[in-house]
Amino acid sequence: EVQLVESGGGLVKPGGSLRLSCSASGFTFSYVWMSWVRQAPGKGLEWVGRIKSKTEGGTIDYAAPVKGRFTISRDDSTNTLYLQMNSLKTDDTAVYYCTTDGYILDYFDFWGQGTLVTVSS
Amino acid sequence: EIVLTQSPATLSLSPGERATLSCRASQSVGSYLGWYQQKPGQAPRLLIYDASNRATGIPARFRGSGSGTDFTLTISSLEPEDFAVYYCQQRNTLTFGGGTKVEIK
Numbered sequence: 172e173v174q175l176v177e178s179g180g181g182l183v184k185p186g187g188s189l190r191l192s193c194s195a196s197g198f199t200f201s202y203v204w205m206s207w208v209r210q211a212p213g214k215g216l217e218w219v220g221r222i223k224s225k226t227e228g229g230t231i232d233y234a235a236p237v238k239g240r241f242t243i244s245r246d247d248s249t250n251t252l253y254l255q256m257n258s259l260k261t262d263d264t265a266v267y268y269c270t271t272d273g274y275i276l277d278y279f280d281f282w283g284q285g286t287l288v289t290v291s292s
Numbered sequence: 293e294i295v296l297t298q299s300p301a302t303l304s305l306s307p308g309e310r311a312t313l314s315c316r317a318s319q320s321v322g323s324y325l326g327w328y329q330q331k332p333g334q335a336p337r338l339l340i341y342d343a344s345n346r347a348t349g350i351p352a353r354f355r356g357s358g359s360g361t362d363f364t365l366t367i368s369s370l371e372p373e374d375f376a377v378y379y380c381q382q383r384n385t386l387t388f389g390g391g392t393k394v395e396i397k
Binding site for chain 1: 347
């Protein structure tokens, strides 16, 4: 059974940093592209960024609002996906989900339960 | 940038009624469009991929159609568990539409 468990959310001041983790199990993590998707309170879904598998180049892409501030990485030895968030803004307040990105289908086919990040002074 | 516009924003219907949700793309996305369902407090779930294919375990009352710029998600007869928010997403640039909330009338 595919499981994705996010952790690391919390309250942080504007300008601060936070690192989210996503622990994956139930599939061969190293072969799968992974993405982060966020959802601000009461709002819709917003794709944050994606990291491809190392066998396909390990390319990382970011959405414009987070480019240059957020960094996605993966540790295939521990089946963990990371999202390093720097220079946080109040607009970054959201639930952050990790998702498989084309594990079985070329869409976000499995999702974690999400972790809440609140950026506030 | 491809923009996805969903309509209506809210759909008020009764159980047993038919729901028709629309997703329009600002330029052609071929058939590379998915639909997700999100219930309060839960993560989204993939319902439909490539415009018209149901994901594993999705009931037959959910039907996706369309291609190019105009897409539709139809729920033939609403069950109580279908009241939720639905998002479309195009596969190429990974953007989502703004969502349609299907609420109980």
